[in-house]
Amino acid sequence: xxxxxxxxxxxxxxxxxxxxxxxxxxxxxxxxxxxxxxxxxxxxxxxxxxxxxxxxxxxxxxxxxxxxxxxxxxxxxxxxxxxxxxxxxxx
Numbered sequence: 485x486x487x488x489x490x491x492x493x494x495x496x497x498x499x500x501x502x503x504x505x506x507x508x509x510x511x512x513x514x515x516x517x518x519x520x521x522x523x524x525x526x527x528x529x530x531x532x533x534x535x536x537x538x539x540x541x542x543x544x545x546x547x548x549x550x551x552x553x554x555x556x557x558x559x560x561x562x563x564x565x566x567x568x569x570x571x572x573x574x575x
Contacts, residue, residue: 499564503532515528517556522551
């Protein structure tokens with residue numbers, strides 16, 4: 485199955501795109517956001533790409549999402565995309 489048709493991959497990429505847009509509005513670098521949220525810059529960069537490891541969709545912790553929401557100044561419901569439909573159980 486191709487990543488392009490995996491609903492979780494699309495969800496993770498949209499989350500990353502929202503992070504990127506919010507970061508641009510705040511005029512912050514990836515390093516600044518990562519540091520302020522208590523993340524490694526490498527981790528933040530991967531999240532903004534929608535990945536955790538190459539070929540694996542991001543799946544950040546709730547604590548990470550809350551920290552990013554605070555740092556980026558965007559309410560959590562606006563940061564997180566609408567959950568995808570069609571996810572198999574356990575994903």
